[in-house]
């Protein structure tokens with residue numbers, strides 16, 4: 001079995017020590033960090049999602065797999081970030097109200113930071129009011145909203161509305177993402193852009209500011 005296949009299985013099994021060891025091994029074999037992320041860690045989480053949907057996995061298994069993935073991500077972090085120097089803008093990023101998924105949001109935040117953006121991480125279950133506050137008080141010029149649940153993704157529209165009502169919509173660009181989010185949805189709710197993954201989120205952020 002290749003190192004990446006072993007890595008996938010270990011994430012799915014939630015075997016954190018094995019994930020740490022295999023990410024280190026993959027780096028030692030000279031595999032590109034982005035490939036380790038995409039084909040090892042993220043692909044494994046997709047499989048975890050499929051097993052959950054089929055009723056083979058329950059929330060505890062998803063949680064343990066997520067912890068194992070995060071341990072692997074921590075090792076990859078220094079290799080993934082570009083190490084930009086000049087501040088390109090200030091991004092307030094968070095997972096939308098009602099949603100606790102934060103792996104993708106953290107990955108986007110990490111890559112933005114590495115690309116030279118100042119990142120204000122608002123965490124998970126973030127209300128529209130908190131996004132407005134970050135724009136008004138912390139002077140963020142970019143807002144990033146993550147959503148993983150179809151049931152709560154409509155709350156993203158409330159953030160755009162709240163920014164309008166607070167009179168600050170013209171001061172910021174809004175970008176959205178997360179597995180159920182699409183370009184069409186972004187357009188529909190009046191966001192300025194959508195990106196399907198963390199590296200394209202960085203490219204989008206650069207184009208917006």
Ligand code: B12
Pocket residue numbers: 042045046047048049050052053059060062063066098099100101102103104105107108143144145146147148149150151175176177178179180194195196197198199201
């Ligand atoms: C891990 C996981 C969990 C963990 C989360 C741990 C954590 N700290 O995040 C736990 C166990 C807590 C969890 C709970 C639940 N989960 Co869950 N979970 C997942 C799982 C398996 C992986 C998500 C993940 O981390 N993916 C890896 C990351 C890297 O990918 P990503 O998040 O998509 O992010 C990338 C892009 O989307 C993009 N991106 C993300 N955010 C942003 C933001 C911006 C601005 C931009 C530009 C881009 C961007 O870039 C990222 C990096 O490339 C998914 C299945 C899946 N394949 O998505 C289900 C999934 C999302 N969960 C699901 C469900 C149903 C739930 C629960 C409701 C289960 C329950 N019955 O309790 C709860 C909800 C709790 C809540 N209120 O939020 C469903 C959602 C179904 C739906 N259509 O709504 C899924 C799809 C599983 C399934 N197939 O059924 N879950």
